[in-house]
Amino acid sequence: MATPKKTVAKESGQEKAGSPPEFSREQELKALRDMLLIRRFEEKAGQLYGMGAIGGFCHLYIGQEAVVVGMQMALKQGDEVITGYRDHGHMLACGMESRGVMAELTGRRGGYSRGKGGSMHMFSKEKHFYGGHGIVGAQVSLGTGLAFANRYRGNDNVSVTYFGDGAANQGQVYESFNMAELWKLPVIYVIENNRYAMGTSVSRASAQQDFSKRGVSFNIPGKQVDGMDVRAVKAAADEATAWCRGGNGPIILEMQTYRYRGHSMSDPAKYRTREEVEKVRHDQDPIEQVRNRLLADGVSEQDLKAIDAEVREIVNEAADFAQHDPEPDAAELYTDIYR
Amino acid sequence: MPIQVLMPALSPTMEKGNLAKWLKKEGETIKSGDVIAEIETDKATMEVEATDEGTLGKILIPEGTADVLVNTPIATILADGESAADLAKVPAAPAPKAAEAKGDAKAEAPQPAAKVPAAPVSEALPDPEIPAGTEMVTQTIREALRDAMAEEMRRDGDVFIMGEEVAEYQGAYKVTQGLLQEFGARRVIDTPITEHGFAGVGVGAAMAGLKPIVEFMTWNFAMQAIDQIINSAAKTLYMSGGQMGCSIVFRGPNGAARASPPSTARTTPPGTRRCRA
Known part of the structure; x- marks a missing residue:
């Protein structure tokens, strides 16, 4: 294999200045719709949780939508996606159906895991989505394994392995980095840095707060990306997928993002101020950014409202299905333990 | 002298x-x-x-x-x-241990070794599944393990083996002897010393449809990876409602040995099966 030139590595931590490449109107509209779907879906999930229709764990993705939507826009059929427990957005971005995801949240038969997985454990082989993993950091080794399988089979698929700033401190992340670079596995490690690992801010938990540099001792290049700007995410994703498909091995993208809601439904988020959240919402909201650009480009408010209405209808239908679909039979407790 | x-x-x-x-x-x-x-x-x-x-x-x-x-x-x-x-000055060669023991026994012949409990006699019962008259081959357990893996690897290109020293070293305990030569480095893969990591890589590859054999040099080391074995490999079939299974073998030696208590890993988590040889 040719020795790859590590040109990207030099950019580590320095990617700040300059606007990302413009989107076409079509791309802007797609990004808006996909991000809106995630936001409305998550708002509805939060509502159903409050009503007691969803039990157990539930971690909402509101605020981080640009990351998965921008990444997905750069992927091709066959590329795998895997993530941790905050996974609803990733599934919707992969094209999994709202009703199947919502019904899994409510633990119904029509859920992606037939009601047995819940919020953190959904999968779709058809959409190449490999979960949904509750163990913080476990998906990093698993995603590296997906890349291993691509390499083994000699295809040109890329594994997109998401994890957070909290998981980035787990040991197996670095075990995986080592093997991924050693074997030149096609994996994009997307570190979604939303500034808080549950209630612990990055500055209280991380000796190296520039996550794009976390691969330095393994020679894995990395890049910091404005994860609130879907165009910047897409541009970084294009570069990263090309790097991986070129046989250069893994790459790290640190997505600088923010979650508006608490870590989970039971988190009052007392570790940060209301003003901090409001400031991000006001200045950086990923959906508002696209809306404003579209309006400036001459798209009418009415057209945008129509998109919102279409998305709300999908979400309402999903919520309705998720509350009326039957629960799994008690006998399901004993199925799918052994194949 | x-x-x-x-x-x-x-x-x-x-x-x-x-x-x-x-x-x-x-x-x-x-x-x-x-x-x-x-x-x-x-x-x-x-x-x-x-x-x-x-x-x-x-x-x-x-x-x-x-x-x-x-x-x-x-x-x-x-x-x-x-x-x-x-x-010529060299004294008569001291007899090797085995011979010594024999000599002693002879010298103390009148003393019956009655204090030592008799070793339990185990007699292999005929296996009803093996037709009478089948010619049996004698081989070590490690050869049997190796042959079984090689057979699967010949049969199915998705089967591969990974672990520490499985390839170039020919297996820390020689269980994978010769596999690298037959199947090549693509399918017989030396890993770094990184049990948690490579167990996870194996499970991920299995979720993608491959059939890994993940070797732990000793079963004690598998405890480093028990999270991936239980939480990712064993439970996912259930938690995915049957959609995302994982065909994978974790193997390694365990049991009584010097300085190695045989007490670890005697349980079998739901979703896994335990095989012993």
Whole structure:
């Protein structure tokens, strides 16, 4: 294999200045719709949780939508996606159906895991989505394994392995980095840095707060990306997928993002101020950014409202299905333990 | 007085070995640290280094001799100032351990070994699934494990093996001996020492449809990876409602051994099956 030139590595931590490449109107509209779907879906999930229709764990993705939507826009059929427990957005971005995801949240038969997985454990082989993993950091080794399988089979698929700033401190992340670079596995490690690992801010938990540099001792290049700007995410994703498909091995993208809601439904988020959240919402909201650009480009408010209405209808239908679909039979407790 | 070189035990379990080759001739000068001979055990060919200095006086066991018991004198080394004539001074070779034990038993023949409880007698019962008259082959467990894996790898291209020292070293305990030569580095993969990581990589590959055999050098090390074994490999079939299974074998040696309590990993989490050999 040719020795790859590590040109990207030099950019580590320095990617700040300059606007990302413009989107076409079509791309802007797609990004808006996909991000809106995630936001409305998550708002509805939060509502159903409050009503007691969803039990157990539930971690909402509101605020981080640009990351998965921008990444997905750069992927091709066959590329795998895997993530941790905050996974609803990733599934919707992969094209999994709202009703199947919502019904899994409510633990119904029509859920992606037939009601047995819940919020953190959904999968779709058809959409190449490999979960949904509750163990913080476990998906990093698993995603590296997906890349291993691509390499083994000699295809040109890329594994997109998401994890957070909290998981980035787990040991197996670095075990995986080592093997991924050693074997030149096609994996994009997307570190979604939303500034808080549950209630612990990055500055209280991380000796190296520039996550794009976390691969330095393994020679894995990395890049910091404005994860609130879907165009910047897409541009970084294009570069990263090309790097991986070129046989250069893994790459790290640190997505600088923010979650508006608490870590989970039971988190009052007392570790940060209301003003901090409001400031991000006001200045950086990923959906508002696209809306404003579209309006400036001459798209009418009415057209945008129509998109919102279409998305709300999908979400309402999903919520309705998720509350009326039957629960799994008690006998399901004993199925799918052994194949 | 000339020094005797004894057949060394090159592993805790070695009882005898083959004297493959002498690297020094009689009359050659020997310095401490010189490799003087090569010895083959059932696991590997190892070098014997001299710990004394002088001249190789006499080779007592010629090269090519098989099954030389540990502690058998294999050569004598003459110290400075000694000559071949001094070889006669060497006392009769101390008998190797096995022979010693026999001699003692003979001397104390009147004392019955009644205090030692009789070893339990185990008799293999005929297996009803094996047709009568089937010709049986004798092989070690490690060979049987290797042959079973090779058979699966020939049958199915999605089967591969990964672990520490499984490939170029030919297996820490020689279970994967020869597999690299037959299947190549794509399917017989040496990993770094990183159990948690490579177990996870194996599970991920299995979720993508491959059929990995993940070897832990000892089962104790598998505890580093137990999170991936239980939370990712065993539970996902259930948690995905049957959609995302994982065909994977985790293997490794376990049980009573020196300095290794046999108490670890005797449970089988739901979603996994335990096989013992």
